[in-house]
Amino acid sequence: MQASIAKFASKEAVIGIVGLGYVGLPLMLRYSAIGFRVIGIDIDVGKVSSLNAGQSYIEHIAGEHVAKARSSGFEATTDFKRVGECDALILCVPTPLNKYREPDMSFVINTTNAIKPYLRAGQVVSLESTTYPGTTEEELLPRVQECGLTVGEGIFLVYSPEREDPGNPDFETRTIPKVIGGHTPNCLQVGIALYEPAIDQVVPVSSTKAAEMTKLLENIHRAVNIGLVNEMKIVADRMGIDIFEVVDAAATKPFGFTAYYPGPGLGGHCIPIDPFYLTWKAREYGLHTRFIELSGEVNKAMPEYVVGKLMDGLNNNGKALKGSRVLVLGIAYKKNVDDMRESPSVEIMELIEAKGGIVAYSDPHVPVFPQMREHHFSLSSEPLTAESLASFDAVVLATDHDRFDYELVRTYSPLIIDSRGKYRAPEANVIKA
Known part of the structure; x- marks a missing residue:
């Protein structure tokens, strides 16, 4: 030794x-x-x-x-x-x-x-x-x-x-x-x-067990809290309240609160996956981890919630999702990276396509849609110009990369479905999701 x-x-x-x-x-x-x-x-x-x-x-x-x-x-x-x-x-x-x-x-x-x-x-x-x-x-x-x-x-x-x-x-x-x-x-x-x-x-x-459990607790903590704020988002939206404003206000409390922000679902190699390692192992001990599994259900439902908001927005404009051209803005699982693992953006793209929409994407970190085990799109990143934005019936803001020109998007997009809270002020063409 x-x-x-x-x-x-x-x-x-x-x-x-x-x-x-x-x-x-x-x-x-x-x-x-x-x-x-x-x-x-x-x-x-x-x-x-x-x-x-x-x-x-x-x-x-x-x-x-x-x-x-x-x-x-x-x-x-x-x-x-x-x-x-x-x-x-x-x-x-x-x-x-x-x-x-x-x-x-x-x-x-x-x-x-x-x-x-x-x-x-x-x-x-x-x-x-x-x-x-x-x-x-x-x-x-x-x-x-x-x-x-x-x-x-x-x-x-x-x-x-x-x-x-x-x-x-x-x-x-x-x-x-x-x-x-x-x-x-x-x-x-x-x-x-x-x-x-x-x-x-x-x-x-x-022990090694304690170290293994530590990692799971870290990621379950995030998954559960993101699930909570995603559920709060739905409630707040129904009540006409901006959940991002609420989280920002709550975050001013200097103790007992950690800010988590809602989004279109969970992505990455850890948070969407790791909680289920514990739920699986807990069954060996006759335990049912209801709290963890409930948060997983809430987070898993977020892409469908975003697409539902997209359909509502198109309907308000006199259009159906079927046949509409939809640009998904950001397909990496988090901002400013090229990591596509478990990205909810990809599930949003699949849901749009399954409902008859014509989907495209723009992501400066992912110039060509990569080969993935379970997802297949033959697409390249669309340039963001006034003309290209205006040609789409809707834009779904799924990943809020810093390199996007959000003012350009706001100005020339007929409809924006904002799942990341980038547009805080009320806008006629923005629906928060």
């Missing part, structure tokens, strides 16, 4: 990061920047080729940072045999839901199976993927033990949930506190040694 800790303290350790996406890539850059040799492993040949060429495939991560890491010794590979060279293996792989809204653990299990033949004494394995409490013990532990080493003595196992907020300039990998739980006290000490050089504040907890 002490030899492993000393390697991290002296930065002689080789860091292996498995999964080079929105979580793994920033982590790689941080370790490389502070002097560690980093090996990145990913099954995506295209990602590996881009990184080895010093290029980034994530908009908010500059290619020059990747190029600098390459010049400092970072290399990407699809070869899992390279696992043996690493002193730490940090697993940053997806944990989506299947079509039954149950955890899909295939990426975690397949990755663990892939590294298992090459594990050796002195290594630490850290899972960062968001998952249900018990995953590290139930899925990783038995597989790591199959390498013949005793966990906590010959090899070390920890769970440290990722915390990333893409597009937020106020936080970076270094400044976001890192929660970590170890399978044994020795595992925890080695895990702390792994993260302390790279992260300003490491927060140890008593």
Whole structure:
């Protein structure tokens, strides 16, 4: 154990990061920047080729940072045999839901199976993927033990949930506190040694289960509160009250209130998904997480609510949705990023198309609609001009990127369905959704 800790303290350790996406890539850059040799492993040949060429495939991560890491010794590979060279293996792989809204653990299990033949004494394995409490013990532990080493003595196992907020300039990998739980006290000490050089504040907890539950609580907290304010939005709208004005006013209270704002639904790789990891696991204990599931139902219904407002607005203009040309403004899941995962904008587009509308989109961060597992549109981003806006029957403001010219949109759009509260003053052509 002490030899492993000393390697991290002296930065002689080789860091292996498995999964080079929105979580793994920033982590790689941080370790490389502070002097560690980093090996990145990913099954995506295209990602590996881009990184080895010093290029980034994530908009908010500059290619020059990747190029600098390459010049400092970072290399990407699809070869899992390279696992043996690493002193730490940090697993940053997806944990989506299947079509039954149950955890899909295939990426975690397949990755663990892939590294298992090459594990050796002195290594630490850290899972960062968001998952249900018990995953590290139930899925990783038995597989790591199959390498013949005793966990906590010959090899070390920890769970440290990722915390990333893409597009937020106020936080970076270094400044976001890192929660970590170890399978044994020795595992925890080695895990702390792994993260302390790279992260300003490491927060140890008593077990991997506690660390897994911490991540779920963080995201369930957001999901429930967003569900609450989305439900309040519907009530306020029926009463003729602007919910955004109400939230702003409530936010002046200096204690006991945190401002959450409504929107067209939940997006991203965490908040729409993570709560269901706990609801699924709770059933094993005979528990029904009604509060969490109710918020999920409210948030899931938001795209249909927005499309309902669109249909009302078109009807007021003497038009049906069928045959109308509708521009969806912003299709990334949050402002100022290119991340499309679980974006409610895409569901809005599908609902419009299913009801006979002719849908298009404009997003400066997504020039071409990407290939997605479940959603298919052969579209490119429309330019925002006075002529193009006037040619659409309606504009649905779904993601409020800073790069949009909102005054241009307001001036030339016949109808705007505003799901983000960008237009606070009453406007004849704006319907709040």
